[in-house]
Structure formats: C-alpha cells, structure tokens
Amino acid sequence: MSIRTYHNAQVYDVAQAKFIPNSWFSVDLTTGRITATGTGATPADAQELVDLNNKFITPGMINTHVHIINKVFPYGPKASREPFEIAMQAQANLNEMLASGVTYTRVLATAQSFDIGMQKMTLNGQWRGTGVVASGRAFSTIGGHASKIGEALSGPEEFRAGVRRRIEQGAHAIKYMASGGIAFDQFEQPDMPQMTEAEMAAGVDVAHRRGIKVAAHAEALQTVKEALRAGVDSVEHAFVIDDEALELFQSTGTYLTPTLVAPYVIIKRGDGLLPQWMVDKAYKWVDSHFAAFGKAAKNGVNLALGTDAGSPLNGYADTALEAELWSIAGATNAQILQALFTNAADYGELVPGKMADFVVFDASPLADIKVLQEPKRVAKFGEFVDTTGFQNPYILPLDKGHLAY
Secondary structure (H helix, E strand, C coil): CCEEEEEEEEEEECCCCEEEEEEEEEEECCCCEEEEEEECCCCCCCCCEEECCCCEEEECEEEEEECCCCCCCCCCCCCCCCHHHHHHHHHHHHHHHHHCCEEEEEECCCHHHHHHHHHHHHHCCCCCCCEEEECCCCEEECCCCCCCCCEEECCHHHHHHHHHHHHHHCCCEEEEECECCCCCCCCCCCCCECCCHHHHHHHHHHHHHCCCEEEEEECCHHHHHHHHHHCCCEEEECCCCCHHHHHHHHHHCCEEECCCHHHHHHHHCCCCCCCHHHHHHHHHHHHHHHHHHHHHHHCCCCECCCCCECECCCCCCCHHHHHHHHHHHCCCHHHHHHHHHCCCCCCCCCCCCCECCEEEECCCCCCCHHHHHCCCEEEECCEECCCCCCCCCCCCCCCCCCCCC
C-alpha cells in the first residue's frame, strides 16, 4: 500500500461549508481513496509528503447533466460519424471537463447509448478521466422532444418495458424528455407537455425498484408538477415554478438541475449564428428561467449543478459559467458549492473512504464564485493529471445578444 499525504492546504469542508486552514489528507494510491484527514501536524509515519502551499482545495466538481458525444465548437451541421469518431469526440469532451475541474458527470441522454460503454470503462478502471454515470438513450413520446435520437414510448406499460430494457443495457440513470424544448423543433415550444403523469410514474416505479434514479427534462410548468408527483428524482430545466410547484419540490425533496447556461449561450453565442427560431425561443424563456431558479434557490429546494453540455454552443468547460449564472439568479456561493460537491456517493467530499478527486485554486471560490473559472491543478484518485492540451481552443465568446447579464 502506497500512501501519499497532501498537507499545508485550506481544504473545503462540505459539511461545515467552509475552508479549513492547515489541513492535510492521506491517499492510498492503490485504491485512489482517502485514508485519513486532519489539521496541524501530519502523521509521524507519513510515507510521502506533498506541500500544497496553502492553496484552496475543493473536491472534484460534479456536473449532473451533460451529453458527451457532441461537437459544439465550431458550430456547424452534424454529419454522420463512424464509431471511432464518436469515441474520440467523447474522450476529448470528457478531457475538457476534467481540465475545468469536473471529475465526475451524469450523462443524460446519448444517441446509441454510447455513454453506457464509457460508464463500464469508468467502473472497471479502464477510463481514468472524468467518470461517467450513464442513462443511455433518453425516453421520449412519439413525435416528442428529441424522439428521433431517443426511444419513443406510448402508455404506462411501454414505459415500464422501456425502463427495464435500459437497465438491462447497463444504465445507472434514466432520462425522460417529458416536455417540449428550445433546440430540436421549430414548431415545438418549451411549455408543451408531452408525457403524462401516469407514464412517468410507471417508469419511475420500475427504476426505483432497482435503486436507479430518474431525471425528467421538464420545461413546461404542468410537466414540472406532474414529474414531481410521479416521483422523479431530479427535474431538469424548469422554466417556470409557481407556488404549487415550489411546495412539491419542498415536500418531495426532488432536486432541481436548472441548466441556466443552455438557453443563455444560445443568445450570447448564437444570436445571428443559430437559426433565428431557436434564438427567439431562448429570448422568450431566459428571464422566466432565471426567475424560476432564483425562487427555488431562495426557498430551500435541493439543487444539483449541471450544464446540458453538448446542446447548441454549450461547451464542456462551462460548469464555472453555470455557477456564475446561479449567483446572478440569486443562489449563494455556499449553495453553489454544495450543489457541485455532494451529489455522488463515492465522491464530493475529501473524507476517509471517498475517492481522492480534488481541485487546486489560488483563491477561495466561497468568497468569489468566479474563482471556479481558474483551476490550477486537478487530481484524480490522488494523482495530479497533466491536462495540457485538454482545453478546447474554439470556444466562442459570450459577446452576442442583448441580455443585461
């Protein structure tokens, strides 16, 4: 057993929501897990010491909503691709996330269920980059949101059978496309309900019997409420939240993953570049989206931070931008860090037994959330990763549109 002890650090304590000065933690490099933590003097029998020079150390960030096979910069029509091209693009995207400080991610919908293969590689140790929890192809309704790349179902029994199929394929999460959206169809609107409460509840029942969580793309207010009543574990987007929906979030404990950045970048990067109908829809809903999230954040709703990376002009290094938008919408820095670090069982805290994934910053993101944009070093399984060349040189600036934020 090879033990390395990192010391002279200000380590973020998730439970106390503060950085603890003069901290140390030891890592078993064989397993990649933390074996001990403390403050002050390091253990007398420490085998190897690494001085972190009083830097600010956080757990690796967790992005709970991405799509890993898309090429989003530079923007252009998507041509058909060979499997090896898809694999290379997924690797590049995950590496870009790792360089930004994201060490684990939940993939919510991938054509061909490619993400399930990446999840298998994560679990068996073949993939040492940003870890993957996979949902495979999303479930849609016939003619519904993303139905051409997902699996279209109709009626509760088809939903039961579909979820069983996805679990058999190896998915560790389930994704519903329960309402309309912005990007796929010119004539579809985000406030169009598509799945019924009974359909969603049937699939949730199957998933929960296997200990698997369900996420629902729900932008329409009616669909948000029906998804909450159906028992989903997270609601993605939620462009409108009224008092009834707020009470349902609070009573069920369901997480909200707002992905504020998704419509925001359609405006700030795509105005004049993307189809005008898509930009128009983003303008129509962006203010309501921010207001809905602000209401949830200020009223104690459980929050998860995901970006919807892979949607139009939505890059894989935009996790810190999502965090900044949360702050603009009304979330506190402590809420943002809580959402970034505490949504995975084996990750998210630098405590004994957890994986030793961490990020080094020069300053405190608790004091200034923009610090998240500048990670200095990233470690996976207790080892620093060389991220040279992982950054995408083609990311477009946020200089279009006429939003005030």
